């Protein structure tokens with residue numbers, strides 16, 4: 086079994102202002118135990134910013150982008166050194182892989198990252214992933230490590246994504262503000278009622294709170310990987326989650342494993358929306374057709390050629406995602422046109438399909 090494990094800042098600090106090394110050693114012990122049981126583990130770790138803040142003696146939190154990038158650059162080294170030292174106790178070698186949104190968007194970089202992870206796993210080396218915070222600015226970032234871990238789970242075609250955090254799982258409301266909230270052991274479908282449970286943006290150290298964990302669960306389960314959100318301080322949390330024990334909240338995988346290319350298409354937070362007419366929506370759904378400009382009624386957001394866009398039926402339902410062959414500015418000018426009229430409207434032509442059927446994933 087291939088497991089992606091995500092450790093949040095909240096887990097790695099145990100709620101303090103420092104890396105909690107005793108807790109980290111226990112987590113590394115569990116990773117080593119999984120590996121020696123024949124499983125493959127990929128670690129997605131947070132806490133570089135926190136580790137940098139600790140290493141520099143807790144400077145005042147200005148939290149400008151430049152300051153955060155400095156802290157991440159300092160802390161990433163500290164973090165890796167800590168993992169490498171702890172892993173050595175168990176005879177485990179580690180590798181650092183820093184990724185950012187562009188690595189998921191560009192197919193060559195995506196495939197390279199996948200090869201690197203495969204090579205690590207084939208050699209028994211533990212890949213340790215974080216976002217490349219030192220170089221990525223807000224627009225270029227995945228932005229939070231819950232989502233990053235879901236992208237990694239897709240990339241690596243993982244059998245399970247385990248997100249360890251400081252909450253015991255997904256509760257009926259934020260347990261910090263609602264003491265009467267109760268644990269939801271299983272979520273079989275992520276609908277509006279599930280989104281409504283996510284409270285604010287998590288702890289002051291973490292990013293995103295439960296919202297980004299639900300988002301991660303949606304991305305991974307849609308591509309066929311089940312997700313467990315569980316408490317990092319519970320004894321043997323990782324081993325129990327991997328053994329299929331009931332711990333935390335389990336998000337059931339929706340449908341079958343998608344092929345690698347389709348996972349790649351879903352491996353992006355798509356901001357662009359393309360609104361279809363009824364004929365196009367049913368041609369896509371029932372005949373697996375490509376999307377032509379004639380069936381497009383509207384375009385929302387800004388995107389480039391090659392980006393993933395979300396396709397909506399007139400009912401407002403999202404029916405598919407796919408790679409667009411026209412950037413938003415051009416697509417707006419060919420809405421509703423027959424393919425033969427594209428050239429005259431734009432002065433050039435990038436083919437009759439707005440989204441080719443090979444680049445389309447029906448939801």
Ligand SMILES: Nc1ncnc2c1ncn2[C@@H]1O[C@H](COP(=O)(O)OP(=O)(O)O)[C@@H](O)[C@H]1O
Pocket residue numbers: 092093094095096131249250251252254255256257258259260261282283284285286287288289290291292293294295296
């Ligand atoms: N419905 C909910 N169930 C559980 N936790 C929730 C919920 N809504 C918000 N939270 C908050 O999300 C926090 C975990 O997110 P975060 O602080 O970002 O941790 P991490 O560093 O592990 O990513 C919890 O401490 C909890 O207060």
Ligand SMILES: N[C@@H](CCC(=O)OP(=O)(O)O)C(=O)O
Pocket residue numbers: 092093094095130131132133134135157215216218228229230231290291292293294
């Ligand atoms: N990449 C950042 C962590 C970003 C993040 O999502 O943090 P968290 O919510 O603690 O998982 C860092 O290493 O500090």
